[in-house]
Amino acid sequence: MNPRKNKPVIGISIGDINGVGPEVTLKALLDSRLQKLITPVIYAHGKIITFYRKQLELEEFNFMQIKNIDEVHHKKINVINVTDESPEVIPGVETQEAGKMAATALDAAINDLKEGKIDGLVTAPLNKNNINSPERKFVGHTEYLSDAFGAKESLMFLVAEDIRVGLVTGHLPLKQIAANITAENIKKKLDIMLQSLQLDFGIGKPRVAVLGLNPHAGEDGLLGDEEEKVIKPVIRDYKDKGHLVFGPYSADGFFGMMHQKKFDGVLAMYHDQGLIPFKSLAFETGVNFTAGLPIVRTSPDHGTAYNIAGKKIADEGSMRAAILQAYDIIKNRGDWESEED
Template structure:
């Protein structure tokens, strides 16, 4: 899906206009070396960009303005003007306008991605309180992309160089988690995880750990039966089919003992079970990836951070890593497609990896 250049064209959404997203974008792309790797297209407006550029004066951020994806400067940052409105900006304040234009940026960028005008997309954080409205009835980016690209299912996968954690359930109340987890849902999430580890991360025979739902993974049915009736039968079914799927593990001991280092990825049953551990271990450098799509979409592993917005103190590490990982995923997927089209080459690579391991 290359777009008129040897470098991939990467779309960037603003996130909430009053959050830290635009500050992170300016700090990340002020390093001109990134232009050697990709052509960034930021879906915003010149006025919004200039406002945040003034708040970070020590960063040099030059750009080209356009309203036509067919007219890009492949040697510079491009601002695709999605609106001309005078938007009231209040860094650190949750406002209706901040969410409205975050959705506008996301919608326009996603359509360009669907139309093949972008190679991939990196999204800055949005806030559910001002985006979950009639024209955006989603709890976050992940269900939005699932709907927009017509995917049967997707997997929220957060990762860094130490750990990959996928979630069975995402942004739902804790009271609804148990009823949501079914054998069918687990099989779907594990299938997506296995496929993405092979296709997007180059792991030919992924080894996956599955966490239990209850404390101590149910303690043989003494603290809940979901492990016995749902989770373990799924693991057994996959093991019998030749998959390297193990568990269910007690979440606290699994992370405390460093057992995650023995696996290529971990499937957690719910948001905080997996992400409290992940964000502690990632130390601000994690990336959120929507697995299961035909396209590549990444984001930083944090939210809008209103408490520090507009103060020029936000650290761009996670956002910068989301951009780099977006590019790596594109390359890996292209390599997989090439090797799949050439079975002999694929076989040689698998043999080499097997020997190395």
Template structure:
């Protein structure tokens, strides 16, 4: 497919009873957003009209039959279904969860077929979307299966902080069992490659947090840091990787040590996401690193407690759109430079 002049940003609608529709419409209510991209929401024209009327927003969009008929420079809505749906903001609804999945499936297929360039996913309710077609703990695992690139990684990014996870949606009692030398090397390789290709970091410097409190205190509080993490990090350093740690997680962020690194690797979900969201909430973005295609999302959930009230802050969703655009451009430039080493050398001079 011939690339559009403006990057085509595909958007899955997320949970229909959550705040996804609100933050999407608020983001593109500003007509200047069309200077940066061509947005494409996968849902239904009548549904978006309902949301527009409910929130009293002045935003124009163009309904199209399928992704092949996207109109560049317009706010597009691909009509994935024709059903009339009843929206009850703030309620879990498994029936509506099926339409959330239809939106995600259509957007993912359009990304694979290059009708869109990047994908931004609005928040889902992981409970109501579960089905025979979606038996995953979240977007990351679903997209890892359906998009090329092999292993993926949840990479939380903001302007001043980037946090990757060795394990994401894994029960705490299973974390130590799951973390192996092979997993550590694989995840750090994904982060390092992403920093180079997606964020223009030439020689990434990465910090790794300990698995246990105080990184195990030399084996007094668990053996995993001494027997698994430290030897693996040493092997990576011996190969020339700038990977340091393990650092005690309880003091690492409070002392602002994270500012000395290009990225931080946390052992498990809350160890990384609690400090990230404390420091970056509202401006952070969830990026799925390691895939051949680009997917981002805001750093918040469905927020049922405020859904339908017009109170949702679109900042994180807008940041997710901008991040997807920037990563796409960086990755295209990186591909060009790696194809042409002489061009790369001239940029250094």
């Protein structure tokens, strides 16, 4: 992608229209700081945005409907109608129509991203139950975007101010995890993490902690041998190459002692091992970033939260952080230049 001038254009796919995605999107974009930094484009339908503007009593939220990304206005909040007719909005209710809307919005944003017409994508939360269909298998945004952009490997990277956690295995059943903790898989994810910390976060010589798979990191083989046979040799190999990679650490003690603050990144072996402590420590400001892709994609680290949808109480902090993180990564990658450059 050639460097762009003006403000970076960041697309926001609306996600499940009956969840909290629309609410946190509107609230986040009311932040005057964001409007000065980026040009937002919401992939949804004007009627959905109008519904939530009224439902949430956000009279100060103003937007402009455009037919396509070529009509983008850099001083407005833009909304692209991705369907001719808007499905019914029923806050807190899972519907097939909402799933189709989420899929259509995501695909429209991906198409504009592929054509270089937007600089980054922030995905609002969706529901995997109603987005899946016989024609579409949707495991998660990370896997879907990796496939869309032909990336053989990517990294689910959860980031906040003083904690960054990546996963060796992502959306995988627990009984399959041990078989997938191989030297090859760990190296693939470590390579992406180290490169991302340098390229996307501007850290010249990143320090990375690697967690063990088993309780107490295997207790010298007493509680499992993956640490001795697989993880430790990988760490030694990276140290020999001059990388600041340490471990394996026992996950409970590591986070219990807040050791994540001593490192630029933490590589966890599986989903819950990394995401439970991350969300406990940074739920309101955490961001899910897909590292290893040729494009920039972030999202809030929460789900649709049907139980509070439309009740004016959803916290927009994670969505705001996701938009700001996308902006920072775009700048760090050098895909954008200011008008003063």
